[in-house]
Amino acid sequence: MSFRFNFFIDENENNEPETPDKTDLQLGSPKHKQESTGKSEQTADAVSDSSPRPGAAKHQDETPSERKSCFKAAKEHDVPDDLNKVLENKVxxxxxxxxxxxxxxxxxxxxxxxxxxxxxxKSVSSHSDLIPGVYEGGLKIWECTFDLIDYLSEAEIQFTNKTVLDLGCGAGLVGIVALRGKAGKVHFQDYNSTVIDKITLPNVVANSIYKGSRDDRKVSQPPLKRPKKAECLPDVLAKCRFFSGEWSEVSQLLLSSNKPFSKYDIILTSETIYNPDYYSALHDTLAQLLDKNGRVYLASKAHYFGVGGGIYLFEKFTEERKVFRTSIVKKIDKGLQRCIMEMAFKDSS
Incomplete structure (x- = not known):
């Protein structure tokens, strides 16, 4: 059943969420990132199992110097003044x-x-959901996103009044979970500005308007006009900041900004370690932005075929740097093995 307002809500006749089309919805990283990396993908329209990432072949043709020279300047995205347009014509x-x-x-x-x-x-013409240095897959929702969301609930991770970063956020769902957990601040970062403007920000707005359980929605259908709950949006969005750009550039922007900035109590990141060439930048970003007693929760495949990254390789890389201590806190053996890793500074409490 669909309800039409300025936007649509897609639900089936039982008001249970439809399973997204496996060719369109990807979780936590790009679809092609999955196809050659072994990532499971969900598009914003569907959930799928792991398959190799098409973009990997192109990536392998590039030299290390070409891959490492791809930097995208950091930018902070302002929240639009007219929030009514954020979800206009959306489903x-x-x-x-x-x-x-x-x-x-x-x-x-x-x-x-x-x-x-x-x-x-470019993604459509190249038949790839990953174009290194151009598009890093944030338009899809990848499987490990929901692994991380499940773990945060199972482990009862507390977000109340915490400062949280959703790093490589894509759809921003794990950051939205932190917002629902009453985090004090939640910042969202993705490589591409299009992802932030067209995907992340609208998702934050949608989840701010519609809260509650599916059972609640069975009792009363969504109103024909934007509900009064929309009045709380400014309060919710006041907790949020949105950034695009390469990790090291975003770190520099945050640390050199005139705006007040406190390091993050919790950093959440999903399917961001598929490419070993990015490990140094990711590690340094975590080291620069995490509070001394903070925690990182990282969701990943055990191995990404065609690209070579994976949880155990990143764990070894991190151990050699001797900055963080790491622990695999959950393994999921359905399909390709997936893991949740917790990271903290070695000298933290």
């Missing part, structure tokens, strides 16, 4: 009691204009 779907916009609709809109980076047209 909203649900998964794990979270709302996210239907990516195929956004793709069609952006192909008609509005994608200044051109990442959607």
């Amino acid at each position: 909203i779907e649900t998964e794990s009691d979270l709302y996210y916009i239907k990516m195929s609709v956004v793709e069609m809109m952006c192909l008609g204009g509005g994608d200044e980076e051109g990442i959607i047209s």
